[in-house]
Amino acid sequence: MNYENILTSIDNNITTITINRPTKLNALNKATIEELHHAFAAAAKDKQTKVIILTGTGEKAFVAGADIAEFANFSVEEGVQLAASGQEKLFNFVERLRVPVIAAVNGFALGGGLELAMACHIRVASDNAKMGLPEVSLGVIPGYGGTQRLPQLIGKGRAMEMIMTAGMVTAEEAYRTGLVNHVLAQADLMEFCTGIAQKMMKNSPMAIGMAINAVNANFKEGENGFDTEIKSFGKCFGTNDFKEGTTAFLEKRKAVFSGE
The missing domain is CATH 3.90.226.10 (2-enoyl-CoA Hydratase; Chain A, domain 1)
Incomplete structure (x- = not known):
């Protein structure tokens, strides 16, 4: 455009x-x-x-x-x-x-x-x-x-x-x-x-996106920010970025995140 x-x-x-x-x-x-x-x-x-x-x-x-x-x-x-x-x-x-x-x-x-x-x-x-x-x-x-x-x-x-x-x-x-x-x-x-x-950009794009959503939730009427954080935390465990981040930490190397 x-x-x-x-x-x-x-x-x-x-x-x-x-x-x-x-x-x-x-x-x-x-x-x-x-x-x-x-x-x-x-x-x-x-x-x-x-x-x-x-x-x-x-x-x-x-x-x-x-x-x-x-x-x-x-x-x-x-x-x-x-x-x-x-x-x-x-x-x-x-x-x-x-x-x-x-x-x-x-x-x-x-x-x-x-x-x-x-x-x-x-x-x-x-x-x-x-x-x-x-x-x-x-x-x-x-x-x-x-x-x-x-x-x-x-x-x-x-x-x-x-x-x-x-x-x-x-x-x-x-x-x-x-x-x-x-x-x-x-x-x-x-x-x-x-x-x-x-x-x-050194960090997980997926986790950053979830963190933004969780922080914003605290300011939304009718939404419990703690609940959003808990659910988002759990969702991270099903992402490729979590697997890469934890594996890289254990292998003592820098993580290469895909944002997925």
């Missing part, structure tokens, strides 16, 4: 997806969300892809929010559909992927941009990055999961403050509160994310 708003590449089993709307500070619109959904789905199905890195073009913005002009005149029903469709096609979709996704936050991550980063499994920020959910300053609330994922990551009180003040936090503040895992100079950002990806 030819994309207009994103770029994709794969190198050494790492697929990089880059949001490429520099004149709009990589803002999300419907077309970009559709393209991102397609790119993530394609990468997840590609057996060559072991890790996905998501970033934005340029040095100013990861994603500077949603494209406000696109929905400024929406009705109540259209607003509901906008949030529901976006969450299902992209934000929830990314969170549920069995392939690990690293957000390389290379600048502003505001509104939908921060919500997208929070849907990824790991966040790494450049030292010039600033993050926030400014929606209440526009008379609306975060609609792509921000009111749910931000408290999970930094706690209810801090999340309430960020959302209600519509303020931005620096990369260092984001690191202190657990919103991002690491902060790097922008020049080192992608190399560092690649290093994390390479560490992940």
Whole structure:
């Protein structure tokens, strides 16, 4: 598929997806969300892809929010559909992927941009990055999961403050509160994310996928995360990766995982 708003590449089993709307500070619109959904789905199905890195073009913005002009005149029903469709096609979709996704936050991550980063499994920020959910300053609330994922990551009180003040936090503040895992100079950002990806790729893709599902289960209403962990743990015993991992350990060699 030819994309207009994103770029994709794969190198050494790492697929990089880059949001490429520099004149709009990589803002999300419907077309970009559709393209991102397609790119993530394609990468997840590609057996060559072991890790996905998501970033934005340029040095100013990861994603500077949603494209406000696109929905400024929406009705109540259209607003509901906008949030529901976006969450299902992209934000929830990314969170549920069995392939690990690293957000390389290379600048502003505001509104939908921060919500997208929070849907990824790991966040790494450049030292010039600033993050926030400014929606209440526009008379609306975060609609792509921000009111749910931000408290999970930094706690209810801090999340309430960020959302209600519509303020931005620096990369260092984001690191202190657990919103991002690491902060790097922008020049080192992608190399560092690649290093994390390479560490992940030494391990079982099957086990990583099950671990993602088990961690997510703790935050799903009506689902017992401990039960999911127990069942997933048991399923691992029936995989080729388990047989290879345990055999390699006993034979004192490095495991070569097939992801099956």
